[in-house]
Amino acid sequence: MKQRYVAVALALTMTLGYSIVSLGAYYMSLETGFYGVDLPLFGGGGDAMANWEDGIRIARGESTEVFSTYPVFLGALFALIGRESALAARIANLLGLLLLLLAVRAGVNLSWSFERPLCGEAPWTSMAIVLVCLTLYAGLVMNVSIGLVRDVWIYWLFVGAAVLGGRILFIRDAKATNIVLLLLVVYLLQGLRVYAAVSVIAALVIYRLFSMFKSRVSLLAVMGCLLVFAFVFYEYQIGLRLPVVNMSLRDALNYRDLAQGVHGGGSQMGITLAQDNVWLFALNYCHSFVGNMVGPLPWHITSVPTALAFFLEAMPMTIVLSRLWRLRHLLSAFHVYLITQAAVWIGLVALTNDNLGTGVRLRPPAWILLLVVFAVLEVKASGRRMLGTLTVAGGEAECEIPRRV
DSSP, rough: OOHHHHHHHHHHHHHHHHHHHHHHHHHHHTTTTTTTTTOOOOOOHHHHHHHHHHHHHTTOOOOOOOOHHHHHHHHHHHHHHTTOOOOHHHHHHHHHHHHHHHHHHHHHHHHHHHSSOOOSSSSOOOOOHHHHHHHHHHHHHHHHHHHHOOOHHHHHHHHHHHHHHHHHHHTTTTHHHHHHHHHHHHHHHHHHHHHHHHHHHHHHHHHHHHHHHHHHHHHHHHHHHHHHHHHHHHOOOOOOOOOTBBHHHHHHHHHHHHHHHHOOOOTTTOOOOOOHHHHHHHHHHOOOOOHHHHHOOOGGGOHHHHHHIIIIIIHHHHHHHHHHHTTGOOEEEHHHHHHHHHHHHHHHHHHEEEEEEHHHHHHHHHHHHHHHHHHHHHHHHHTTHHOOOEETTTEEEOOOOOOOO
């Protein structure tokens, strides 16, 4: 029971900390002429102000062109409370943070539900580790608390969709209900960011297909065929416009290069993917994947903000990845699925993004899933030393953590 209280206390501490940062940003924004809407500490775009202005127009019944459902949400909120309040919108975003924590909790619980025996304190210990990591996750704090942006809702829906997908794949009970819920969540997610919804579904399909091949030889053969297909596609079908996203691969790469030219600066990685040589594209894509996953890399540091991002995010993330690699023998099928979700998301981001700041903003969905896996594996690895003797039905018994799943 003690670990449960620790986890609850950490959740309250995290929520309070994020609230204080958001409130501080609100008052600083008022003082600097941004109406409590945004606090562009390191420059940045005008997403928050655009959301605010569109939300006001919608609340007043005026016509406006929006590119996500977040301004619609703000407009509905303003109409409901009868005033255009940046503080109310910030409080709503903090409610989104609470929903995100519930989704994380569901992921931790589902992860431990596959362990035999299920140790009563283990899920709470894992949740406590995740909460500590999320509290110290500087990029997440900024994305949730600094301005009125849609990110926290994307994080919640993405993690929730990934967990629902896991329930569909690994749990037979209530499969129809989980499918309906997943479709609803994906629908809401695509309203906020289309390719996030595409990523969730693509990862589900990829994991399901790869899980059908039991032998390593057949799996490697399939992966080889997919690589050949990818190279052929790049050479001959790069201009093919894909449904749903309504873009071709060339469009995505040109958009990336345009962003480099128009918004280039010290926060760019400087990686060009639009290459005539497919092998050079593959090399640069791997560089982009790593940069978006754990960037900035040392050679990307050109300013104080990138140096801060390196020490506050890149280094801790590298440590987490190294621990995941060392504990890979403890991975369950569900953990592999979560890692697949994270990898597919970063893979899509790596195609279109060259900006380090945008990478910090886009990668939290992947990292939240990886932190769930990290926390569970750490508890499993520590075994009796961390969990000790737990009270289970029937009296005192030692809780054994499987060393391999």
